[in-house]
Amino acid sequence: MLLNFAKILGKENVKKGFYGQEKNITTFNLCKINMFLHDVNYDKFSIKLGDTLEDPKHIDDEPFDAIVSNPPYSVKWAGDSNPLLINDSRFSPAGVLAPKSKADLAFVMHMLSWLSPQGTCAIVEFPGVLYREGAEQKIRKYLIDNNFIDTVILLPSDLFFGVTIATCIIVLKKNKQNNNDILFIDASNQFVRKETKNKLSKENIEKIINIFKSRKNEENFAYLATLDEIKENDYNIAVNTYIKKEITTEKIDIFELNSKINRIVKTQHNLRTKIEQIIKKL
Numbered sequence: 508m509l510l511n512f513a514k515i516l517g518k519e520n521v522k523k524g525f526y527g528q529e530k531n532i533t534t535f536n537l538c539k540i541n542m543f544l545h546d547v548n549y550d551k552f553s554i555k556l557g558d559t560l561e562d563p564k565h566i567d568d569e570p571f572d573a574i575v576s577n578p579p580y581s582v583k584w585a586g587d588s589n590p591l592l593i594n595d596s597r598f599s600p601a602g603v604l605a606p607k608s609k610a611d612l613a614f615v616m617h618m619l620s621w622l623s624p625q626g627t628c629a630i631v632e633f634p635g636v637l638y639r640e641g642a643e644q645k646i647r648k649y650l651i652d653n654n655f656i657d658t659v660i661l662l663p664s665d666l667f668f669g670v671t672i673a674t675c676i677i678v679l680k681k682n683k684q685n686n687n688d689i690l691f692i693d694a695s696n697q698f699v700r701k702e703t704k705n706k707l708s709k710e711n712i713e714k715i716i717n718i719f720k721s722r723k724n725e726e727n728f729a730y731l732a733t734l735d736e737i738k739e740n741d742y743n744i745a746v747n748t749y750i751k752k753e754i755t756t757e758k759i760d761i762f763e764l765n766s767k768i769n770r771i772v773k774t775q776h777n778l779r780t781k782i783e784q785i786i787k788k789l
Contacts, residue, residue, distance in 0.1 A: 508575050509538070509552075510545050516573075524551040526568055528559045560584050560613050561592075570623035576614065580633035580670075584610035596620065601649040603642045611636045612646045619655055619679050627657075628679040634661070637675065638745040647742045651734070654683050658690040658719060661746035663698040665705045675746065678719075687734035690722050693750040727751065 509525045525547065529535040535556045542552045555564035561584070585592060586607035597620035598604055598613065605613035611632055622628050636643060637659065650656050658678040665671045673695055697711040707715075718729045730749045740748055 508577060510541060510547075512573070512575050513545075513547070518547065518551075521551070524553065526553050526565050526571065528555045528557060528564050530556075530558050532556060560610060560617060561589070563597075563617070565621070569621040570626065571621055572623050572626040574618050574622055574626065574628040575630075576618060576628075577631040577667075578611065578614040581609045581611055581635065583608055584613055586610075586613075601646045603645045605646065606642050609635075609639070609643065612643050615650070615677065615679070616646065619650070619681075622679060622681055624681050626681065630677045630679070631662075631667075632675050632677055634673065634675050634745065636677075638743045638748075644742055647744060650679075651687070651689070651737055651742055651744070654687050655679050655681060656689050656744065657683055658692065659744055659746055660692040660715065660719075661695050663695050663705045663707075666698070666707070668704075688722075688731050689737060689744065690719065691730045691732060691744075691746045691749045692718055693728055693746050693752075695746075 509527055513521060513525065525542070527538060529538060535554065538554050539552075542554070543549075553565065553568065557564050559578075584605070584607060586604050587593065588607060592598055593604055597617050600620075601616060605611065605616070615630060615632070615636070618628050618630060637647075647656075656677065657680040658676075660676040660678070662674045662676065664673040666674065692715060694711070694715050697707065697714060698705040699708045699711070700706075718725060722731055724730055727750065732749050736749070737744060
């Protein structure tokens with residue numbers, strides 16, 4: 508993910524370098540090896556091993572101007588069983604911790620905390636974080652009331668390796684200029700099927716990026732919701748709450764259909780009568 512981001516930005520435009528943390532030692536080692544293989548010098552990256560939520564390694568390096576992440580979906584974490592976490596500056600602003608059985612929004616709070624005032628953060632998430640109630644609803648309320656959520660993008664299903672469900676991207680910013688509006692994009696049908704997975708084509712990506720930049724409404728695809736609308740929905744920010752799917756089924760004239768059925772039944776009756784006459788003759 509970091510390397511793809513470097514490709515988009517241009518490595519020459521990354522002044523301080525790339526920072527990342529990974530709990531799985533195999534993934535951690537692969538990440539460091541890939542940096543070397545793609546000509547990222549050792550002094551231009553800092554990849555650390557450890558639990559991001561309970562043992563963050565880049566406290567002296569944050570804040571960051573750009574954050575991209577694909578955290579594990581709905582994993583367990585210490586939560587309120589660790590009394591130190593509720594006072595952690597990353598999580599305390601929301602006044603509540605993410606559930607112990609679902610750390611999704613704990614990752615969101617962590618990344619928001621380390622985001623610079625002019626930065627942008629994009630997180631691939633499990634869609635449940637957009638509408639689940641309880642502590643997660645309270646965290647969403649904090650994020651929305653403080654104008655941190657910029658855009659929510661619903662992605663196609665079967666897009667990632669090992670994940671068949673539809674996922675979403677939450678875009679966070681600290682310097683929004685659009686009066687607490689949140690842009691919702693339904694990109695669930697923006698894909699091409701290649702071999703055994705769905706893929707985002709160049710055209711699909713361009714369509715998403717263009718509407719992301721313009722922040723304009725487009726029927727069945729994008730909707731710019733006001734804070735009042737989101738409050739009316741109890742801080743539910745599921746994309747399908749604000750964007751209705753395009754109806755692709757054919758409209759049926761029920762009277763014409765009944766007329767056709769009557770003609771078919773009449774024809775069927777006549778044929779049976781003729782068949783019965785033929786059978787009698789035989």
